[in-house]
Amino acid sequence: MKYSKEHKIFLRECARFAEKNIAPGLLDADKFRDRAWLCEIYKKSAALEIAGLVVPQDCGGAGESLLLAGLVTESFARVCASAGAMLACHFSACFALASSPDSCARELLCDLASGKISGPAVFLFPAAPVSSWPALQKNGDAKLVCGRAPVVPGALQAGLFVIALPGEDGPALAAVFPGEPGVAPGEDCKLPGLNALPHAEIVFNGALVKEKHLLADPKKAVNAVDEGKRAFYCLTAAVSCGLAASAANQAFEHAKGRYQFGRMLIEHSEIARMTGMMRLKQSAGRAAWEAVAQNEAGNLADALYAKAFCADSALETAGDALQIMGGYGYMHEYGMEKRMRDAKTLQLEGGSTPYLVQEGISPQHP
Numbered sequence: 003m004k005y006s007k008e009h010k011i012f013l014r015e016c017a018r019f020a021e022k023n024i025a026p027g028l029l030d031a032d033k034f035r036d037r038a039w040l041c042e043i044y045k046k047s048a049a050l051e052i053a054g055l056v057v058p059q060d061c062g063g064a065g066e067s068l069l070l071a072g073l074v075t076e077s078f079a080r081v082c083a084s085a086g087a088m089l090a091c092h093f094s095a096c097f098a099l100a101s102s103p104d105s106c107a108r109e110l111l112c113d114l115a116s117g118k119i120s121g122p123a124v125f126l127f128p129a130a131p132v133s134s135w136p137a138l139q140k141n142g143d144a145k146l147v148c149g150r151a152p153v154v155p156g157a158l159q160a161g162l163f164v165i166a167l168p169g170e171d172g173p174a175l176a177a178v179f180p181g182e183p184g185v186a187p188g189e190d191c192k193l194p195g196l197n198a199l200p201h202a203e204i205v206f207n208g209a210l211v212k213e214k215h216l217l218a219d220p221k222k223a224v225n226a227v228d229e230g231k232r233a234f235y236c237l238t239a240a241v242s243c244g245l246a247a248s249a250a251n252q253a254f255e256h257a258k259g260r261y262q263f264g265r266m267l268i269e270h271s272e273i274a275r276m277t278g279m280m281r282l283k284q285s286a287g288r289a290a291w292e293a294v295a296q297n298e299a300g301n302l303a304d305a306l307y308a309k310a311f312c313a314d315s316a317l318e319t320a321g322d323a324l325q326i327m328g329g330y331g332y333m334h335e336y337g338m339e340k341r342m343r344d345a346k347t348l349q350l351e352g353g354s355t356p357y358l359v360q361e362g363i364s365p366q367h368p
Contacts, residue, residue, distance in 0.1 A: 054115030079244025095123035098230025121161025138169035172220030184209030195343030
């Protein structure tokens, strides 16, 4: 894939930003589940105007593509998967809003791009059938959100929730702010990985949706939700690829510098095979999510498959890298056991691999 000179410069700046601002504190943030740390990273990224990267230009953003968003997300994930996953949530919410022609979405996009909404947006959709999923209900002229959204990534750091809702008049897309009455995030679910990006249940107990923050037209809402979901799965695949790349690179450098059984570790045939397979899976995964990102007319099934493949490959790569590093891989200060935990958690984002594969072959995703 060829990129413009400006894009290459921007991606180098993103990688430099991640190394300078994310790498120094990520192990402590993981150890102590410090969600405030990632909020500070998001604020610092304002210097790169990342919050408005995919927001349309007429709303004050850069209007960039899903492909560039994926490359930025992957570059952050190479350093910290939690940071990459935060961007995946934010960008997918922006894509869902940008797919809505209503003025309410434009106002929210302007606020996200300008920083008026200080935290990242989070896109909420049912990743599997959930009986208690929030729904839109009427109380006179008022529109209320009632229900529970389980295990939401970034729930405790969000500046805006963009929610896919079933309703009496058909599906809808609504925007709700975390601090409003009737919105109650729960405690950190304490999943094994992505510790700097806490996952929590959100209870909506009659949260009022302002008319200007509601996309009630069923057909438009379905299109917006599908675009948000396609972006989320594509970007989560990019996060997995970034994690896999960092695991493979660290294992390769370790193998080049260790002498064992009369030769360097990398010279043993099985170690060479393992590192080669890591590179192969990384290349295949990137090709999969980039193909989804470049095909604007592509269906959701391709994004589901890309996410499933990349997440599984990331876990396999992290497991092999851990074996290559031996005892060092289990020590927190080397970061490999963190990657292993993060990869396992990424498998669950947006639904488990078996669920995504079944969804991909269902008639609704031809």
